[in-house]
Amino acid sequence: xxxxxxxxxxxxxxxxxxxxxxxxxxxxxxxxxxxxxxxxxxxxxxxxxxxxxxxxxxxxxxxxxxxxxxxxxxxxxxxxxxxxxxxxxxxxxxxxxxxxxxxxxxxxxxxxxxxxxxxxxxxxxxxxxxxxxxxxxxxxxxxxxxxxxxxxxxxxxxxxxxxxxxxxxxxxxxxxxxxxxxxxxxxxxxxxxxxxxxxxxxxxxxxxxxxxxxxxxxxxxxxxxxxxxxxxxxxxxxxxxxxxxxxxxxxxxxxxxxxxxxxxxxxxxxxxxxxxxxxxxxxxxxxxxxxxxxxxxxxxxxxxxxxxxxxxxxxxxxxxxxxxxxxxxxxxxxxxxxxxxxxxxxxxxxxxxxxxxxxxxxxxxxxxxxxxxxxxxxxxxxxxxxxxxxxxxxxxxxxxxxxxxxxxxxxxxxxxxxxxxxxxxxxxxxxxxxxxxxxxxxxxxxxxxxxxxxxxxxxxxxxxxxxxxxxxxxxxxxxxxxxxxxxxxxxxxxxxxxxxxxxxxxxxxxxxx
Numbered sequence: 001x002x003x004x005x006x007x008x009x010x011x012x013x014x015x016x017x018x019x020x021x022x023x024x025x026x027x028x029x030x031x032x033x034x035x036x037x038x039x040x041x042x043x044x045x046x047x048x049x050x051x052x053x054x055x056x057x058x059x060x061x062x063x064x065x066x067x068x069x070x071x072x073x074x075x076x077x078x079x080x081x082x083x084x085x086x087x088x089x090x091x092x093x094x095x096x097x098x099x100x101x102x103x104x105x106x107x108x109x110x111x112x113x114x115x116x117x118x119x120x121x122x123x124x125x126x127x128x129x130x131x132x133x134x135x136x137x138x139x140x141x142x143x144x145x146x147x148x149x150x151x152x153x154x155x156x157x158x159x160x161x162x163x164x165x166x167x168x169x170x171x172x173x174x175x176x177x178x179x180x181x182x183x184x185x186x187x188x189x190x191x192x193x194x195x196x197x198x199x200x201x202x203x204x205x206x207x208x209x210x211x212x213x214x215x216x217x218x219x220x221x222x223x224x225x226x227x228x229x230x231x232x233x234x235x236x237x238x239x240x241x242x243x244x245x246x247x248x249x250x251x252x253x254x255x256x257x258x259x260x261x262x263x264x265x266x267x268x269x270x271x272x273x274x275x276x277x278x279x280x281x282x283x284x285x286x287x288x289x290x291x292x293x294x295x296x297x298x299x300x301x302x303x304x305x306x307x308x309x310x311x312x313x314x315x316x317x318x319x320x321x322x323x324x325x326x327x328x329x330x331x332x333x334x335x336x337x338x339x340x341x342x343x344x345x346x347x348x349x350x351x352x353x354x355x356x357x358x359x360x361x362x363x364x365x366x367x368x369x370x371x372x373x374x375x376x377x378x379x380x381x382x383x384x385x386x387x388x389x390x391x392x393x394x395x396x397x398x399x400x401x402x403x404x405x406x407x408x409x410x411x412x413x414x415x416x417x418x419x420x421x422x423x424x425x426x427x428x429x430x431x432x433x434x435x436x437x438x439x440x441x442x443x444x445x446x447x448x449x450x451x452x453x454x455x456x457x458x459x460x461x462x463x464x465x466x467x468x469x470x471x472x473x474x475x476x477x478x479x480x481x482x483x484x485x486x487x488x489x490x491x492x493x494x495x496x497x498x499x500x501x502x503x504x505x506x507x508x509x510x511x512x513x
Contacts, residue, residue, distance in 0.1 A: 012053025055091020089173035096180035197233025259309035288378035289332035308427035
């Protein structure tokens with residue numbers, strides 16, 4: 001077996017350095033057929049050595065890549081053994097490296113006495129007639145470049161899919177191959193920006209570092225390439241984490257830990273315009289007030305947790321998010337609450353305690369309810385996010401109102417640093433809202449009760465205490481259906497005198513100054 005494995009590797013290496021002359025061409029074709037057959041062998045070690053030999057052969061004879069399209073598709077498939085896929089990715093990256101070296105040599109004019117003894121360029125040099133002026137060699141190198149471009153375009157989906165492989169070696173090998181393709185210009189930078197951004201949420205530091213360096217290269221190709229793909233990058237990062245790790249981690253596990261999305265935000269640190277637009281774009285992703293169909297409630301919570309976990313360092317960054325949220329709540333929150341109120345009915349049972357039941361039971365009404373519940377969840381996340389940022393960065397409601405009154409952000413806010421309170425726990429990404437099922441009556445009632453309670457607290461400047469976090473449901477706990485001190489929707493109504501006092505305080509708070 002050992003001699004067979006050595007022979008497979010040696011055969012590929014020999015073909016790599018053998019020019020495709022008329023005499024050698026049949027032998028190279030036979031070698032390709034043999035290695036291709038062994039690449040499908042049942043023995044893993046045989047397949048590994050055959051793949052290594054094939055990649056060496058392709059480096060010397062790129063024209064064979066056209067015939068090997070189906071084979072490469074199989075080797076890069078999701079159902080392939082990770083070691084085979086990794087080896088194929090490494091071999092293809094080496095092929096691009098060889099091509100880059102050949103092009104560099106030709107551009108440097110070092111073709112008089114040094115031509116790498118492989119590829120179509122080597123075949124041109126070895127052909128009868130000699131290629132004295134290097135023209136044929138240059139044309140052959142262009143043909144090799146065309147084969148490389150065709151390879152990248154034909155297997156781009158498989159290569160990008162390998163970026164989300166469950167094993168780290170495959171992801172690193174795919175990054176290396178993507179980097180080779182990017183540097184040689186055989187793939188468009190925008191087509192890889194979103195997957196690279198998603199990899200910034202990887203929990204392996206090597207992957208994050210490599211992806212960041214490639215994104216920096218993408219930025220040099222076009223200033224807006226990275227920014228325009230940020231939304232897709234965020235959404236793909238959720239898919240990536242769920243596939244690879246079985247869960248999505250947005251909020252850090254402790255207040256002393258940095259968010260995994262800090263690297264993504266760091267890419268925009270040097271551009272104030274893109275940085276603020278990114279924050280607004282994320283805030284808009286949480287705003288579903290104009291949704292026409294129900295969406296993914298968990299996604300709303302995850303994006304909200306992402307915003308809460310970003311390493312904001314300037315006052316204007318915080319105010320940009322808070323102004324946008326306040327504007328949305330002032331326009332849409334009450335209408336969303338009124339729509340939800342039309343789906344529930346209050347009845348008094350068990351000693352006068354309030355109990356809510358969902359009245360929308362017909363299919364047509366349930367369809368509307370699903371949309372309204374989704375919008376309600378959006379409002380809940382926005383109110384929570386606003387309260388969380390106010391507590392985390394010690395920003396008062398009056399400061400938000402003052403900033404909202406001014407169209408342009410004051411210059412001092414652009415330069416005013418802010419520091420996150422280290423005592424505040426991470427934003428709860430696994431709260432009740434993230435698990436809401438809009439088809440469950442119990443969840444709908446909880447969601448409605450939660451929005452009612454939070455809107456009553458919106459506009460207050462609460463201190464950072466455990467009780468405040470409980471009141472705002474920022475303690476990563478589900479909303480209880482049973483009576484509780486902070487759940488006004490499931491308690492008995494207060495006496496009329498107390499109701500009048502509470503109503504008076506609310507009217508006074510909401511009256512214009």
